[in-house]
Each structure stands twice: as structure tokens, then as C-alpha cells.
Amino acid sequence: MTQxxxxxxxxxxxxxxxxxxxxxxxxAPAKQQDPDGLSPTRYGDWVQKGIAIDF
Structure with missing residues (x-):
């Protein structure tokens, strides 16, 4: 073995x-208000064309 x-x-x-x-x-990141309500990145759902999807 090589040293x-x-x-x-x-x-x-x-x-x-x-x-x-x-x-x-x-x-720490700055706190920001979500203008649309609950953040989809925080709660794990995204809405596409009226359908909530989980990925």
C-alpha cells in the first residue's frame, strides 16, 4: 500500500x-409572508390546473 x-x-x-x-x-433565512395563503412547498402539495398533486 502506498503511504x-x-x-x-x-x-x-x-x-x-x-x-x-x-x-x-x-x-437564518428572512421570514416572508405568503400572499396566496399556505405555501405548497411547506405543505407538500402543488396545484396544477385546479388539481392538487403530490410528488
Whole structure:
């Protein structure tokens, strides 16, 4: 079995777009009012041509 490298080669240079900063924390999505009433994505039904379908 081949040994896995645990260090980068000494000739490795980090690309300019790499950063050592931690990733930003996710933010909660903004609450939005549904103008048509109950959201089909929340309740699992879609209405097509007057027929509610589940998929």
C-alpha cells in the first residue's frame, strides 16, 4: 500500500485566492409572508390546473 502524504511538498505555493480566515457563519433565512395563503412547498402539495398533486 502506498503511504499517504501528510505534508505538502516544500515547493507548494498557496493560490492567491486562498485565505486562512474561517468561513462565515450561516444566517437564518428572512421570514416572508405568503400572499396566496399556505405555501405548497411547506405543505407538500402543488396545484396544477385546479388539481392538487403530490410528488
Amino acid at each position: 499517504r502524504a501528510t505534508k505538502r511538498p516544500e515547493t507548494f505555493q498557496k493560490p492567491a485566492h486562498w485565505t486562512d480566515a474561517p468561513p462565515p457563519q450561516p444566517q
